[in-house]
Amino acid sequence: MKSFDWSDIQFKIPSNIILAGPSGSGKTTFLLKLLQHANKLMSPPPSQIIYAYGQYSPAVPQIESMGIQTYEGVPTDEDLQNKQGTLLIMDDLLTNVSEDYLATLFSKKTHHLGICLIFVTQGLFDKKMKFCRSQAHYVILMKAFSAQLGVRNFGQQNFAHQLPFFMDSYRLATKDNFGYLVVDMSPTCPQELRLRTNIFPEETVTVFTPRVQV
Structure with missing residues (x-):
């Protein structure tokens, strides 16, 4: 595979990111690692980080210990004003x-406010999320045995002519506990870097590319 610049695989601000997987799949572990390395993984580095949650969990004090502002419930428009560059x-x-x-958050607010949204959910294939999936720049898929059909349908929509390649990439990326596949649908991403895993600084980045037919 051709070499690539680190900037090619950084999460861009502003953008929409969906982090999806069932309970126990490793979403929180992934998120904590991302927050720990946010300045390296995001471009530009976030000016501020806000963590809004629906239910208190042991992750909240861990995140607060990083100096990150936490917020119970849905942030208001006022909370997000003048927050350009925020994660x-x-x-x-x-x-x-x-x-x-x-729909408004994913299609208008993040771009208008100049922020990067990470929406963490167990319900990627919930009816509410249909439009959001189409507006996501990145979707991070954790291992989900119960959602194989949904993952396949997602692959059919976004990799229609390479579905076997997409599903093989997903299976390889999630074969271990807490495994994940980053699906990069941002307009600036080189085509050969759209599927990857092991993105953290202590890991060796793995990029999935289709086999060349001979």
């Missing part, structure tokens, strides 16, 4: 918001 995490808030709210 906003909304964790387990799918049941707290309407479909219209999500």
Whole structure:
């Protein structure tokens, strides 16, 4: 595979990121690592990080210990004003918001406010999330045995002519506990870097590329 610049695989601000997987799949572990390395993994580095959650969990004090502002419930528009360059995490808030709210958040607010949203959910294939999936720049898929059909449908929509390649990449990326596949749908991403895993600084980045037919 061709070499690539680190900037090619950084999460860009502003953008929409969905981090999806069932309970126990490793979403929190992934999120804590991302927050620990946010200045390296995001471009530009976030000016501020806000963590909004639906239900208190042991992750909240861990995140607060990083000096990150936490917020119980859905942030108001006023909370997000003048926050350009902010990384906003909304964790387990799918049941707290309407479909219209999500559509506006993903299609208008993040770009208008100049923020990066990470929406953490167990319900990637919930009816509310249909439009959000189409507006996501990145989707991070954790291992989900119960959602194999949903993952396949997602692959069919976004990799229609390479579905076997997409599913093989997903299986390889999630074969271990807490495994994940980053699906990069941002317009600036080189085509050969769209599927990857092991993205953290202590890991060796793995990029999945289709086999060349001979």
